[in-house]
Amino acid sequence: xxxxxxxxxxxxxxxxxxxxxxxxxxxxxxxxxxxxxxxxxxxxxxxxxxxxxxxxxxxxxxxxxxxxxxxxxxxxxxxxxxxxxxxxxxxxxxxxxxxxxxxxxxxxxxxxxxxxxxxxxxxxxxxxxxxxxxxxxxxxxxxxxxxxxxxxxxxxxxxxxxxxxxxxxxxxxxxxxxxxxxxxxxxxxxxxxxxxxxxxxxxxxxxxxxxxxxxxxxxxxxxxxxxxxxxxxxxxxxxxxxxxxxxxxxxxxxxxxxxxxxxxxxxxxxxxxxxxxxxxxxxxxxxxxxxxxxxxxxxxxxxxxxxxxxxxxxxxxxxx
Amino acid sequence: xxxxxxxxxxxxxxxxxxxxxxxxxxxxxxxxxxxxxxxxxxxxxxxxxxxxxxxxxxxxxxxxxxxxxxxxxxxxxxxxxxxxxxxxxxxxxxxxxxxxxxxxxxxxxxxxxxxxxxxxxxxxxxxxxxxxxxxxxxxxxxxxxxxxxxxxxxxxxxxxxxxxxxxxxxxxxxxxxxxxxxxxxxxxxxxxxxxxxxxxxxxxxxxxxxxxxxxxxxxxxxxxxxxxxxxxxxx
Numbered sequence: 001x002x003x004x005x006x007x008x009x010x011x012x013x014x015x016x017x018x019x020x021x022x023x024x025x026x027x028x029x030x031x032x033x034x035x036x037x038x039x040x041x042x043x044x045x046x047x048x049x050x051x052x053x054x055x056x057x058x059x060x061x062x063x064x065x066x067x068x069x070x071x072x073x074x075x076x077x078x079x080x081x082x083x084x085x086x087x088x089x090x091x092x093x094x095x096x097x098x099x100x101x102x103x104x105x106x107x108x109x110x111x112x113x114x115x116x117x118x119x120x121x122x123x124x125x126x127x128x129x130x131x132x133x134x135x136x137x138x139x140x141x142x143x144x145x146x147x148x149x150x151x152x153x154x155x156x157x158x159x160x161x162x163x164x165x166x167x168x169x170x171x172x173x174x175x176x177x178x179x180x181x182x183x184x185x186x187x188x189x190x191x192x193x194x195x196x197x198x199x200x201x202x203x204x205x206x207x208x209x210x211x212x213x214x215x216x217x218x219x220x221x222x223x224x225x226x227x228x229x230x231x232x233x234x235x236x237x238x239x240x241x242x243x244x245x246x247x248x249x250x251x252x253x254x255x256x257x258x259x260x261x262x263x264x265x266x267x268x269x270x271x272x273x274x275x276x277x278x279x280x281x282x283x284x285x286x287x288x289x290x291x292x293x294x295x296x297x298x299x300x301x302x303x304x305x306x307x308x309x310x311x312x313x314x315x316x317x318x319x320x
Numbered sequence: 321x322x323x324x325x326x327x328x329x330x331x332x333x334x335x336x337x338x339x340x341x342x343x344x345x346x347x348x349x350x351x352x353x354x355x356x357x358x359x360x361x362x363x364x365x366x367x368x369x370x371x372x373x374x375x376x377x378x379x380x381x382x383x384x385x386x387x388x389x390x391x392x393x394x395x396x397x398x399x400x401x402x403x404x405x406x407x408x409x410x411x412x413x414x415x416x417x418x419x420x421x422x423x424x425x426x427x428x429x430x431x432x433x434x435x436x437x438x439x440x441x442x443x444x445x446x447x448x449x450x451x452x453x454x455x456x457x458x459x460x461x462x463x464x465x466x467x468x469x470x471x472x473x474x475x476x477x478x479x480x481x482x483x484x485x486x487x488x489x490x491x492x493x494x495x496x497x498x499x500x501x502x503x504x505x506x507x508x509x510x511x512x513x514x515x516x517x518x519x520x521x522x523x524x525x526x527x528x529x530x531x532x533x534x535x536x537x538x539x540x541x542x543x544x545x546x547x548x549x550x551x552x553x554x555x
Contacts, residue, residue, distance in 0.1 A: 102509070112500065117534060124538035137540040158540075163533050267512025269505065278531065279503035279518065292499030300500065320495070 066191070067204040067244070078206075079243060086248055090232065094239040096247050099265040101198035107259050107314065108199070108286040108293045109270075110302070111173055114320040116280040118143050118164040118171030125275030126175075129260060130246040131238055133230035140224065140257035141272060144172040151317075153220070153305055173280075175272075176201065176222040176257035177305065177313030184214035184223060184256075193254075199314045200261050202244040208253040215254055219306050220313075223256045259283070286314070392507065392514035397522060402466040402478045405443050419443070425465035432457050437527075450528045459484055459526070485520045496520075 025033075060081055064070075070078065079096045086094045123139045132138035144156025148170055156172055165171060182201050185193050192207040193214055215223040229251040241247040242262035249255050260270035264283070273281040284293035293316075296302065300318040404418040411417070424443070434440075434456050437449040461469035468476045468484050476483050486493035495501035502523070507513035523531060 110500075115501075115531075117531065118536065119534040120536050120538050123540060127538065127540070135541075137538065139540045142540070161536050161539065164536055165533070264508065267507045267509035269508050269515075274503075274505050276503055277523075277534070279501060279523065282499055284499070284508050295498035296500050299498075318500075320491075320501075 061206065064206050066207050068194075075243075082243070082247060086237075090234055090237060090248065092234045092237045092239060094237065094241050094247070096241045096243055097262065099242045099245070099261055101196050101200070102265060102267075103197075104287055105198045105285045106287050107178065107264060108284060108316065109178075109259065109314065110282040110293055110296050110316040110318055112280040112282070112320065113170055113172065113303075113317050115278045116143075116171045116173060116276075117278055118145060118160065118169075119277065121275045121277055122173060122272035122281065125271045126257070128236070129238055129263075129271035131230060131232055131241070131248050133226075133228065134232055134236070136227075138224060138230075140222070140255075141173055141175045142221070144174060145169050146172050151303060151305070172317070173272075174220055174222070174305070175315075176218075176259075177220050177311065177315035178257075178259060180312035180314065181310055183217040183219065183309075183311060187213040187217040189213065193256075198265070200259050201256065202258055202261070203253070203255060204244070205247075205249045205253045205255065210252040210254065212254060219309050219311065223254050225254050226251050390511055392510045392512070394510065394515045394517060396482070396517045397519050398479045399481060399519070399521065400479075421465040430457060430462035432462060448528050450530070451526065481526070482520050485526075489520075492520075 058081070060077075064078055065074065075098055079098065082096050083094055086092060086096075120143055123141045123143060126132070126141050127137060127139040130140065142158050144153055144158055145160040145166070146153070146156045146169060148168055151172075153172060153174060156174075160166070160169075178195075178199050178201055180195075180199070182195055185195055185201060189211060190207060190209055192209070193201060193203045195201050210225070212225055215225055226249050230248055232248070237248070238246060240262060242258075242265075245258045245260065245262040260268075260272075264270055270281075270283055273283050282292050282296060284291040286293055286297075288294065296318055297316065300320075303317045303319075304313050304315070305317070402420060404420055407417040407419060409416070431439075432455065435453060437444065437447045440447055457469065458471075459468055461467045461475050464475050466478070468478060468481065470476050470484060471487050482493070492501050496517075499517075502518050502520075504515055504517045506515040508515070520526075525532075
C-alpha cells in the first residue's frame with residue numbers, strides 16, 4: 001500500500017509511510033479506483049450483447065457458411081438443426097425444404113387494379129402463410145388506398161378502414177416486385193440476398209447481418225426487419241416451410257416476399273392469390289407463351305411502379 | 321472379355337430401368353388426373369347444395385387437359401343444378417321439403433313484360449334486382465322453369481350458367497378464359513396439379529351483379545403509420 005504517487009505534502013513523514021495503511025487513501029488513489037471500477041463495468045456492459053448472442057446461437061449456427069456455399073450434406077445438417085430449433089423454441093414439428101427453382105420458369109405477378117377493392121385478405125393470408133409475428137401483424141403486402149388520378153405510390157395511405165371500396169379511391173397492393181435490377185441486392189454488404197434463376201429475390205436469414213441497407217434501398221418499401229423474435233401460437237405455425245422462404249426467421253434480420261416459393265416452386269399458387277376474394281391477382285410463368293400472365297401483358301393496359309428507376313419489376317398492374 | 325460382358329449387361333439393365341421409368345412417368349399423372357376427376361364427381365353426388373365443380377367442356381378445351389398426358393385439368397366450379405327452395409315447415413314425419421321452380425311455374429302463365437322485383441311475392445319476396453333493365457324472362461325460361469334461356473330462345477341448363485352470362489359479358493368471358501378475371505385455387509403449373517376456378521355466380525349475384533362492398537378486417541400494425549404510437553413494434 002505504500003506509494004510512490006502520494007502527494008509530496010504527505011511524503012515528508014517516513015514513519016507514517018512504512019505502516020500498513022488501509023484507511024485514509026489519498027484522493028488520487030480513490031479517483032483512480034473509481035475510474036477503474038467504472039471502466040470495468042462499462043466493458044462488461046459493452047460486451048454483454050456478445051454474451052447473450054453466444055447463449056442464443058449455437059456454435060454450428062455461428063460457423064454456418066453462406067447458403068450458396070453449402071454442400072448438400074451441410075444443407076441437410078443445417079435444416080435438421082433448424083427443425084430441431086423450431087421444435088425446441090416453438091414446440092412444433094416443422095418441415096423445412098430446400099426448394100430450388102424449376103428450370104424454364106420466370107415467375108411474374110399481375111394485379112387487376114380495376115377489380116381490387118382493398119379488402120386486405122391478401123395481407124392476412126401472407127401473415128399466416130409466412131409465419132409472421134402475431135403481435136405486430138407483420139405481412140409482406142401493404143395495400144395502399146390511393147387518390148384517383150395518380151399512380152404515385154407515395155401518395156397512398158395504408159390506414160384506411162371500414163367499408164371498401166370508397167368511391168373516390170382505388171387500391172394498390174404493393175409487395176416485393178422481384179426486380180430484374182434489384183437495388184436491395186446491390187447494396188447488401190455481405191451478399192446475404194440475391195436473385196435466383198426463376199426471378200425470386202431471396203434472403204439467407206442466417207447470413208444476413210441486419211444492417212438494413214436493403215430496406216433503405218428498396219423503392220417499394222417491400223423489405224421488413226425482424227425487430228423481435230416472431231411469437232406465434234404453436235397451432236398457428238405453418239409447418240410447410242422452406243429454407244429461403246417462410247421458416248421462422250431469427251431476430252435482427254431482414255425478410256421479404258418470396259412469391260411463396262415454398263408453394264410456387266412446387267407448382268402451387270401463392271397464398272395471397274388464393275385468398276383474394278375478388279380474383280384480382282394473377283400469377284404465372286412468363287416464359288410459357290400460353291400462360292395467363294402472357295395474355296395479360298399482350299392484351300391489357302399494363303403499368304409498373306416507379307418505372308423511371310430502372311428496377312425492371314417482375315410485377316405488373318393492369319386495368320380492364 | 322469379362323469386363324466387356326459386364327459392361328454389356330449393365331447397359332441392358334440400365335435400358336430396362338429407363339423403360340420402366342418412362343412407362344411409369346407416362347401413366348401415373350394420367351391416373352392422378354382420373355382420380356381427381358372421380359373425386360370431383362363424387363363430391364358433386366354427395367353434396368349437391370355446395371355447388372362444387374366439374375370440368376366443363378369449355379375448360380377442357382382451354383387447358384388441353386385430356387390431350388396432353390401429365391397435364392391436370394382446370395376445373396371451373398358449376399352450380400349443382402336448378403335452384404331449390406328449402407321449405408321451413410316439416411311434414412308430420414319430420415321431413416322438410418324442397419320446391420323446384422317448376423312446382424309453381426309449370427301451371428302459371430309467365431308475365432313476359434315484368435322487369436322489376438316489386439311485383440314479386442311468395443317465394444320471390446324480398447328479392448332485390450339491379451341488373452340493368454333486363455326482364456325476368458330475358459334469362460329465365462318461360463317454357464322450362466328449371467332451365468335458363470339464351471338470347472336466341474333456346475334453353476340452357478343452370479349448370480351452364482356461364483354460357484348465359486357470356487352472351488353479354490364477352491370481354492369478361494375472354495379475360496376469364498385467360499385467367500385475367502375471376503379467382504382461382506390450386507396450381508399454376510398444371511403438370512403438377514389441377515386448378516379450380518370460380519364461375520360467374522360465385523362472386524356475382526345474377527340479380528344484383530355488382531361486387532358487394534366489403535369491410536377491411538386484418539391490418540398490420542405498420543411501423544410507418546403516423547397516427548399510432550411511435551415505435552410500437554420496437555422492443
